[in-house]
Amino acid sequence: MITIISLLAGCKKKEYVPKFDEEPQVRIQKEIQQLRTTLTESPNGWVGVMPTLTGGGYGFYINFAKDESLMMQADLDTNMALTAAPSMYRVKQDMGVNLMFDTYNYISKLNDPEPSVFGGAIRDGYKSDIEFVFDYARGDTLGFIGKRYRQPFTLIKATAAQKTKYNNGDYKTLMKSFMNFFVDNPNAYIDATSGGTPVKAGVIVNSTNNLSSGKRVELSSLLPDGSVTAAKQKFAYTIDGIKMLDNGLDLLGINFTRMAWKDATQLAMYDNKGQEYIIKNSPTPLLPLYKLWGSKYTGIWSPFQTIFPGTSQAGRDTLNFFHNNMLNGYTGFVFNYGEIYMEWNTVNSRLVLNGFSSQNGGSSGWTTSGTFSYTVDNNGVFRFTTQAPLSGGYVAKAMTKMVNFLLNNQVAFDYYVDGADVYAKMYSVNDPTTVMTFILY
Known part of the structure; x- marks a missing residue:
C-alpha cells in the first residue's frame, strides 16, 4: 500500500506544469x-x-x-x-x-x-x-x-x-512670464459659449504655494440666466507652459488641458480638442465677489496673527482683538494659536463665524461658532442678523469685535490683488476706513 501511494504521488508531481517559466x-x-x-x-x-x-x-x-x-x-x-x-x-x-x-x-x-x-x-x-x-x-x-x-x-x-x-534656464523665464502676465492682466478672461450664447470666463492663475489655493487655475463665468459657474484645478509648469492635472479643468462643457504662449505677446488656453482660447484682459473684474459665494468660494480665513495687505488700521484692530487675546488669558484661558474663518451657506442665506483656538500650535483645539442670517441687495451690500449666538469652544469673548462689525455695519466684499495673490476684502459701507482682507477658499 505504501508503495502504491508513493507511485501516485510521484505521478502527480510529474504531471504538474508550472504556470510561469520563471520564479x-x-x-x-x-x-x-x-x-x-x-x-x-x-x-x-x-x-x-x-x-x-x-x-x-x-x-x-x-x-x-x-x-x-x-x-x-x-x-x-x-x-x-x-x-x-x-x-x-x-x-x-x-x-x-x-x-x-x-x-x-x-x-x-x-x-x-x-x-x-x-x-x-x-x-x-x-x-x-x-x-x-x-x-x-x-x-x-x-x-x-x-x-x-x-x-x-x-x-x-x-x-x-x-x-x-x-x-x-528657460524654465524660470517661462514661470516668470506667466506670473507677470497675470499681474499685468488682473481681470484676465477668455471668450467661450454656454448653450450657444457667448459668455466670458474669468481666468485666475495662482502660482503661490499656499496649501488651500496655490498652484491652481480658476475659471468662473456669469451665465446668461444670471447664475455663476466656476471651477478650479491644480496645475504644474512644464517648459512648454501650464499643464492642467487630474484630467483637466472642466467648465461650460469644455475640458481645458493646458495654457501656453501662442506668440511673444499672446497667451492662450487649449482644450482637449485643440481649440484655442486667447486670454484677454477686462478693465474691471468680470464677476463681483459676492456672486461667487457658495460656488467658487465657500469661505474666508484669517490665520493666526496674520494681517494681509489691504487691511486698514481699523480692520487690523478688529482682527488683532481676536488673535492677540488668544495669548494673554483674556478669554479665561491661555492659547498659543487661533484663527477666524467664515463659511457661506447661500442656500439658507447664512454666514457661520468660527473662532478656532488651540494650546498645541493648531494640531487640535476647540471651535466657537455663531450663525448669522443675511440679506443682500443688487449692489452686493449685506445686512447681517443673529440666527444663533456664539457657542461652543472658549473664545467667544475674543470674537466680540468681529460680531459687532457684522451686526452694526452694512458689509460689502471685493477682491484685493497683491502681486500674484488674490484676497477677499471685507469692508464697511457705513465706514469705508474699516477694511479687512482674508484668504479665499
Missing part, C-alpha cells in the same frame, strides 16, 4: 531592471508632473543616472526651476516595482512636516509622497502612484529641444 523573484528583478534601464536611457531626461493631496500641482525635470544619482529642477519656485540639484533614487521591490527618492530633494520638500521649510502643514506637509508604485508604461509616458497619498506621478520623455530649454 516570481526572477520576474520582479527583471521588471526592476527594465524600469531602471528605461529611466536611465532616456537621452534627454524626463518631464514630471504631479498633484499633491492637500496642495496644488508641481512640475519637474529629472535626469536619472545609472549610478542611482539624479539631477532635478522643479517649479516649486523660480530658483528651483533654474538650479538643477543632485540627489539619489532607487528602483526597488515592495509589492511591485517602486521608484523611491531616498535623499532630500525638491520632491521631498512637498513631504516636509515642518511648515518653515516650504509652507506645508505641521506633520503632513502637502501630503505628497517620496515613494511611488510603478503603474503603467504607454509610449513615452511612465505612470506611478504615490505609495501613501495615492496621487499620480507622471514622467514623460523629454525631447532634445525641451532639454536645451531646461538647461538654458
Whole structure:
C-alpha cells in the first residue's frame, strides 16, 4: 500500500506544469531592471508632473543616472526651476516595482512636516509622497502612484529641444512670464459659449504655494440666466507652459488641458480638442465677489496673527482683538494659536463665524461658532442678523469685535490683488476706513 501511494504521488508531481517559466523573484528583478534601464536611457531626461493631496500641482525635470544619482529642477519656485540639484533614487521591490527618492530633494520638500521649510502643514506637509508604485508604461509616458497619498506621478520623455530649454534656464523665464502676465492682466478672461450664447470666463492663475489655493487655475463665468459657474484645478509648469492635472479643468462643457504662449505677446488656453482660447484682459473684474459665494468660494480665513495687505488700521484692530487675546488669558484661558474663518451657506442665506483656538500650535483645539442670517441687495451690500449666538469652544469673548462689525455695519466684499495673490476684502459701507482682507477658499 505504501508503495502504491508513493507511485501516485510521484505521478502527480510529474504531471504538474508550472504556470510561469520563471520564479516570481526572477520576474520582479527583471521588471526592476527594465524600469531602471528605461529611466536611465532616456537621452534627454524626463518631464514630471504631479498633484499633491492637500496642495496644488508641481512640475519637474529629472535626469536619472545609472549610478542611482539624479539631477532635478522643479517649479516649486523660480530658483528651483533654474538650479538643477543632485540627489539619489532607487528602483526597488515592495509589492511591485517602486521608484523611491531616498535623499532630500525638491520632491521631498512637498513631504516636509515642518511648515518653515516650504509652507506645508505641521506633520503632513502637502501630503505628497517620496515613494511611488510603478503603474503603467504607454509610449513615452511612465505612470506611478504615490505609495501613501495615492496621487499620480507622471514622467514623460523629454525631447532634445525641451532639454536645451531646461538647461538654458528657460524654465524660470517661462514661470516668470506667466506670473507677470497675470499681474499685468488682473481681470484676465477668455471668450467661450454656454448653450450657444457667448459668455466670458474669468481666468485666475495662482502660482503661490499656499496649501488651500496655490498652484491652481480658476475659471468662473456669469451665465446668461444670471447664475455663476466656476471651477478650479491644480496645475504644474512644464517648459512648454501650464499643464492642467487630474484630467483637466472642466467648465461650460469644455475640458481645458493646458495654457501656453501662442506668440511673444499672446497667451492662450487649449482644450482637449485643440481649440484655442486667447486670454484677454477686462478693465474691471468680470464677476463681483459676492456672486461667487457658495460656488467658487465657500469661505474666508484669517490665520493666526496674520494681517494681509489691504487691511486698514481699523480692520487690523478688529482682527488683532481676536488673535492677540488668544495669548494673554483674556478669554479665561491661555492659547498659543487661533484663527477666524467664515463659511457661506447661500442656500439658507447664512454666514457661520468660527473662532478656532488651540494650546498645541493648531494640531487640535476647540471651535466657537455663531450663525448669522443675511440679506443682500443688487449692489452686493449685506445686512447681517443673529440666527444663533456664539457657542461652543472658549473664545467667544475674543470674537466680540468681529460680531459687532457684522451686526452694526452694512458689509460689502471685493477682491484685493497683491502681486500674484488674490484676497477677499471685507469692508464697511457705513465706514469705508474699516477694511479687512482674508484668504479665499
